[in-house]
Amino acid sequence: MKYIHVYALFLMSVFHTSCGQKQTEPHKDNINYNIKDTVTSYGPSTMVRNVKQDRNGNILIAASWGGVFRYDGKSFTNLTSRIGSRRYWDVLEDRRGNLWFASTDSGVYYYNGKSFQHFTTREGLANNLVMSIYEDKAGNIWFGGGGLSLYDGKSFRNFTTKDGFPNNGGRAIMEDKTGKLWIATGDGPCFYDGKTFTVLKNKDGKLFKNTWSIIEDKKGSIWFGDVNGLWRYDGSTFAKVSQRGAYAVIEDKKGNIWTTGSVNPNNVGAWALSRYDHKSLYNKKPTVTEILSGPPAFLGLLEASDGSIWFGSGSGVYRYDGKTITDFKSKEGMK
Template sequence: MKYIHLYSLFLMLVFHTSCDGQNQTNASQDNFSKEHNGHSESQIKELATSKVPVSQVRHVKQARNGDILIAAAWGGAFRYDGKSFTNLTSSKIGPHRFWDVLEDRHGNLWLASTDSGVYNYNGKAFQHFTTREGLANNRVMCIYEDKAGNIWFATGGGASRYDGQSFQNFTTKEGLSNNDLTTIMEDKTGKIWFGTRGEPCFYDGKTFTIFKNKDGKAFKNVWSIIEDKKGSIWFGDVDGLWRYDGSTFTKVSQRGAYAIIEDKKGNIWTTGEVNFNGWALSRYDAKSLYNKKPTVTEIISGPPAFLGLLEANDGSIWFGSGSGVHRYDGKTFTDFKSAAGQK
């Protein structure tokens, strides 16, 4: 078993952060309290001016040109071009608890925060969206672009869909299973799936359906949902990894699954808590995925928590942690917070 030693100002999974946020285009002037989830104002300012991500990274995405996009809590949104990092937010919108990042089909950058709503960056200026503009809630944990080009937001007060002009919100009044959302995914048939702090559900464009297992019981607290190349839906929660092939449920593993991805070879990768205070990056072998006991390899473990996952164009695996972002090329790990990782 390999261990990586990552030191930082890490806070374990603070799940219930909320803030009304301010409707200001110049978000650097947004008011924020002197204490944020254990970080002092001076610590937050230090994180926000770092040249590399050194704080909690919940999501890692890839831009259309192959650059790596990182959302770091209080540290900002970073772009990595293969040689160096650029902090896109430090001098423009100031410190916020960034949770997710997405580049849409038009090249606009979207940033989700759990303290001040959503920011859109067109390469020149930021636009700020909060409840005043129609967002369901200012605590936003996931951004997703559907096939039609709509941008979806998983918020602490329901799902918001933005068509480029206005927001349409979906809550329990419309049939959503729970208003506290964690993730969003569209499958090949066009259904929109929602992970929530309660039961997951999907929306077919008309109605919502709460998703239950083979025993008729609803899943709880689903943090990740993906669809694999075969069309199976995978769910991850603190209790394990599940697969649904359209008719049959299979509990693939007892290992917790915070994030899930399928790589180009068909392997399933997860990050998650595997024992008390122990987290791991794990790979499930493609050839054995549908066996009764799939072959799983624990790539790395330890604290701190391992969070967001991405397979880059070159096949390397990127993952966020409580102290920054890391890359695994199949042989070696790079911790970009370290001096060696910044070269």
């Protein structure tokens, strides 16, 4: 029960949304363009939900209340200094090089490097609670959180329970090799084939609970993490790979699977960064190495282009280069 209660702290209120399209004209915010971007030597010290990398190799960091930061290898620039404090959850660079910032309290901000546009329910967004941003192969931008929205550059289309979409939706989004869109929801993983939403159920016919992450590996299998552990789906059957919780899941260039999450359901205060060896992934008991244990909680994951592993935590961002873990919060942590 304690385990469920801890995960419940992560859950956000979800509101009923309506389906349809609405032409979008972003409203004007009181954004102070006279304020310069804040540049510091150290990273954020607040909770970091997601870490991404842009086309130039910079690291993008979404820190709740701290801002969205860009790290160029030398310094951290707060890209949201002009907007002010928000509960930032995710960040995306689209194919045109523009940035999108998701927040769970004020919708989405679009930044072209010079000016901002703000998208909320006023412009057609399903909900101002946004936890994930994803660009599909066609260039559409998807937003998940308190609902699911598709933005084609001109208007929004929202998906609701009337369309078969689960109530608790949108913690993570990805498109697989066949073009299906997968969404991690509070009711488990589901996919959208362009017409219908299908919510996956386990072998007992029950829904999964509190799914936070979902990826496709090189073999085409779907991996996802929920409060009960790490799972793999081959298109017809499920395999429970580990009892370790998986808040975030990634596959690295070598084929190893990395996760962050609680170590086991009975020890909710113990979090870990874990690596599952690619040679044993499909064994009954894959080889897992615990790289770092917590608290704090470990959250979003990224393999950077140089092979280093970046991960968010309840108190900042870390980098693991295969030997050393750097926490970036202080001069001592960066040694």
